[in-house]
Amino acid sequence: MLDYLIPRLSFAGGHLRPGDDGVDYLPRGRVVVTGDMLVGSTDVPPGAPMESVGWKAVTASLSDLAATGARPVLVFVEMGLPPEMELDELKRIWSGIEMARDRYSVMVAGGDTNSCRDPVLAVFALGEAERPVPRGGSRPGDLIGVTGTFGRAAAGLHSILTRDLDHSWEALRRSFLWPVARIEAGAVASRYATAMIDSSDGLARSLYDMSRNSGLGYLIERLPVDDEVTRYALTHGLDPERLVLGGGEEYELIITFDPSSERQLREELASVGCELIVIGRVVEGRGVWRVQDGAVVQVPELGWSHFGR
Structure with missing residues (x-):
């Protein structure tokens, strides 16, 4: 699995490379960090294409960045997968992740894998914003x-x-x-x-x-x-x-x-x-x-x- 995944990770341009324990990069603005989790039993309807699972997992986190006004820079993908999952299913999920990567021009810089009874994709996203916008800043009359x-x-x-x-x-x-x-x-x-x-x-x-x-x-x-x-x-x-x-x-x-x-x-x-x-x-x-x-x-x-x- 790692032999398949690591060569597909993005290099953020710092001292650490794909396969290291982390990633480093020099930010250009205020850094905004968010994350979202997709769980198979509650978020994926029967018959949904596996590619859409990967796409939605990334999109959900990047949408949280968008809601702050941030532009995405990189994501980490944490995957809990059933032991019986076939490699082909993983490849289809990852294909959806790469489709989202290309659509949003974001780096998939790393992550983690583990065994899990219910498929789980947790995506940690990092972006940059000139002026991050909060949820609670509304004023009467807006x-x-x-x-x-x-x-x-x-x-x-x-x-x-x-x-x-x-x-x-x-x-x-x-x-x-x-x-x-x-x-x-x-x-x-x-x-x-x-x-x-x-x-x-x-x-x-x-x-x-x-x-x-x-x-x-x-x-x-x-x-x-x-x-x-x-x-x-x-x-x-x-x-x-x-x-x-x-x-x-x-x-x-x-x-x-x-x-x-x-x-x-x-x-x-x-x-x-x-x-x-x-x-x-x-x-x-x-x-x-x-x-x-x-x-x-x-x-x-x-x-x-x-x-x-």
């Missing part, structure tokens, strides 16, 4: 913006789990299996954002996380519903609003910013191929609410919880 519509990944997962593999829903399935971290959008938004978070745990839960960090409230005045999600939900008897608020695995960015910055932020996001959708505003008080049928109602804390029941 606008809330997102970098795309919501619900596609949740609808795609439903399609996979129910084995509704109709070609009409292929794009939704790809949204779940092959998400993309908003690296360029995060770097642009960091110049204007007062706070930022990625939406991998769902729109509602991510806003609650921002509220806990800022002590402020987040009022949704427009749900960023994807038209294809609405069509899928109506076809399958699902609630599209629940898919939008609680689906998760979106990897869009949620940004709060001063209203005076809206035009500049919108234009600069468009220059990197990203749309700004304003969905509400930051208010006094703590919690998440939405405007529904002319009334303000509290939003339940829907979304992914690792230890939820």
